[in-house]
Structure formats: C-alpha cells, structure tokens
Amino acid sequence: MIGAIARREFKALFATPLPWLLLALSQALLAWVFLSRVEAYQSQYQPLLVTLGSGYGATELVAAAFLADARLLVLLLLAVSLLAMRLLAEERQAHTLPLLLAAPVSSLQLVLGKYLGGLAFVLVALLLWAAMPLSLLLGTALDLGRLAAALLGLLLLAATLLALALWASALTARPGLAALLTFAAGLLLMVLRDGVVGADGGVLAYLGLLGHYQPFLMGQVASADLAYYLLLTGGLLALTVRRLDALRVQA
C-alpha cells in the first residue's frame, strides 16, 4: 500500500516538466559553484597547503566546502518547497484526496507513502549533486569516509526538510502557500544559529538544522545529531498524520 502510493508519487513528479527543470537547473548552477571551488583550490589553496605541509586537501576544501555551500542549501530548500506544492496540497486542490480517504488506507500509510515518494525524488537530486565532488576521484584521492559522512548529513538534512514540506503541504490546499510556508520555515530553521552570540550559540543554535549538519561535514557521525534529525522528521510526520486525521473530520 505504502509502496503503491510512493511509486505513484515518484512517477507523477516526473510527469510534469517542473521537476526535470529543477534537476537540470540546480545541476547547472551547482556545477558553476563546484567548478569555482575547484578553481580556487588549484590556484590559491594548493600551493599554500604544500608550503605549509598541511594535512588538509581536496576533501575538506572542495568536497565538504561544496556540500556546506549556502547556494546548495538554498537549492535544496527550493526543491523541497516544490515538493510541498505537490504532495498533499495538490491532491486537495484537484479533489483527488477522497480517492485515498475512501480507500482502505490509514493516515499513517498515506503519509509514509507520500513521504517515501518525495524522498525518492530528493535522493535522485542528491545523487546528481554528489556526483560532482565524487568526480574529483578521477584526479585525486579523497577521504571517502569523511565524504560519506558529509553526504549522510546532507541526506538527513534533506529528509527533515522534506518532512517539513509534507506537513506544510497538509496544512493548506493552496500549493503556492505550501511552498512558501516550507521555504520560510526551512530557512528559519537553517538561520537560527546566525546572530547568536557565543561559540556554542545556546538553545537556538541547538534547535537549528545546520548546527547538526556541521559535524557530519567534518566526518563525525554522532548519535546525538542522528537522533536530532530522526526525531524532528518523525515529529513532523506525526504532525502530518494528525493533520490528515483532522482533515477527515472537517473536510
């Protein structure tokens, strides 16, 4: 049941031009970002690193820096905002939700199906993006463990944002509003750390999405950070299930 919903969701996404365009444009934009990082590394950092005899290399200064790039994060946010338009808001707008509500499918199955379908799309986007830092392997050695940790971090971040998008999508029948809600809330969660005085940043920094992303970029997979993302994702999915139950009552 969950599989059927997820599969339809994934296929339906690729039935319209928007996701294709998003994949193509984000790939092109990020290629620019990536190549400028490579260029900077070759012309500026590499000679410096050799002179200093530093242990740093392309993994830190190109791959990890690319995955931490604000432009990449904004594109990720844009992608999940686009998904927020589709997942549930569009079903409500097109009057197709009764099909799912009248079928022997529980709210949880419905939410998980939608979520996994969206996650499959996010995974495609992330794989395409990850191909760029991985392409460095053609010319140099990379710290694969560290890169894997960073990519896991990015996947967790994306999975959490997607749960946020699904919830926003359940909140309103207007796709545009769902997208805006996702973008605003996602951005807020990302910038919570900014402007907070002190090295640790206190509670706000702890709540922020990016504070838990940094350790992954440095190759640390800490259970506290894993738990943070998984709990937040689970919580948002639970909120979506509740919202859907409430919709059955009102609608």
Added chain:
Amino acid sequence: MSSDILLQAQGLERRYGERLALAGLDLTLARGEILGLLGPNGAGKSTTLRILSGTLPPSAGTVRLGGVDLLARPLAAKRRLGYLPEVPPVYADMRVADYLTYCGRLHGLKRQRLLAAVTRAIERCQLGEVRHRVIGNLSKGYQQRVGLAQAILHKPDVLILDEPTVGLDPLQIRAIRDLIRELKAEHAIIFSSHILPEIEALCDRVVILNRGRAVYQGALGAPASGAHEVLLRCARAPQAERLTGLPGVLEAAALEPCRLRLRLADAAAAETVQRAVLDAGWGLVEWLPLEQNLEQLFVALTHGEGAA
C-alpha cells in the same frame, strides 16, 4: 432480498459549526437494491454520501457496511466500499489503465486479480479505446466513466455514487444508467441526483432530503393497492396522535407543525380524517393526495415551506 443488508446507517447527524447539515438520517440498503438520494441543492446529499463513504465522520450516528462498523474499523469497512465523489477523483497526469491499476493496489489487489479487475472495469465502463490516454486530455464524460470504473474496480459490496451523470450528454447518461442497472445484481447501490427522471428510471427506493432531513423514504413504482398518501395542511397545528387513532389511518407524520403526511388504508379513511379535522376546528387548508409521482412528491415535500 432484505436478508442481505449491506448498508445500515442510524441517526446520522452532521454539523458544520452552527449549521446543521444533516439531522437524524436512517438508511438501510440490501444487495440488489438501488436507493436514490434526492433533494434540492444544499439539502445534504453530498454530506450524506461523504459520511457513508468514510471521508467525513458524522457528528453523531453509526454506519455499518456489510456488518462492519465504519467508525470503529474503517479499513475493514472501506474494503467493501466503492465511492465516486461529486468531482471524479482522477489524476490528470496519469493514463487510464495506470490509474485504475493504482486504484486497485490501494484496495489491496495484486497481480492476476489486479489485472483481471482492471480489464473488467475498462470493459464495463467502455474505456477500451482510451485506456492508454492521459486522463487530463479526456472529455468530462470519459473522466466520469474513469471515476466510475475506479469505484467498481474491486467489486465492492456497496457502491456510492454522487451525481454520477452530471455533465454527460444524453447518450452517455443512458450508457451510465444501463451500467448501473447491470451492476445492481452484485452490489447495493446508493446514488444522488437532483434529476427526477433519472431517479425514477433507476431506483427501487428513494429518500428525499430537504434541509438536512429525510422528508420522505419509500418505494418507487409500487402500485398503491388501496393505500395512499396524503399531504394535509391545516390553519392551526393538528395533533398527529389524534389522527393516528382513527380507523384506516396507517401513519401520520408531522412534517411541520401545520403540515402532516398521512398514510391511509382506503378512500373511506380520507373522509373520516377530513371530518375529524373539521370537528377538531384545526381548519382544513390543503388536501393533496400524493400519487406515486416523484415530481409531485418532490415539489410538495421540498417547496412547501415558503407557503406554510
């Protein structure tokens, strides 16, 4: 026929905030039966069907589908249900056969059974020539038929159709009617419409809704063997109990304080009642025998308020 009750609803009530959209509706439906839900726009037809389909919980009351409580065990009950909402719930970007396959999966059909069910539904709804076309590009009539195919796909016990012929041309309407008649043998069907001839052509029984209340429930087309119904209007509110006691009065139901619906055994009873009304000084204003003519019934029951 009455032994195989597939749908049973009791005391259904639905409020939208302050507004009472549906009040105290009881329904039963057996296999092989078609029940028509009739009423002016806003009478509560769609609300009723949404409650019965489990997409909208009632504020009060119970629904049992094939003996399973819809509110207590929604998933088990919904397996017995096929539902076509007012707007057919079709995905514009999918192809007809893919869409039906997806709907079958939602109902837990797999492999051979799924394939057979889709093929059968396509055949029954005459969708063969459009099976590989994108639904969004089909005409309204075809989309409606795809919606109907979705509802009958998993051979549900109970089929709930909300205005299934809206937006169709006369030929398509006839095709849908024939299909509904054909489906009657295996399913219990309940459908709504505000088109009177349609209900007359198809239904065994009819429920007329007005302002959220069932103002009439009864069989259609059954010959009135002596017994007949009368709509009585008085100047002053009559006491229904006193009329029920009279010989030949089978039933007296108050529609409004001054309006009663009477079921009388024979012509002699009519005289008895009229005399009783006059004797009691209630002031006989209107005496309208209801023939088994749906239109007359409908107009009398739903448009009486303005005058009363």
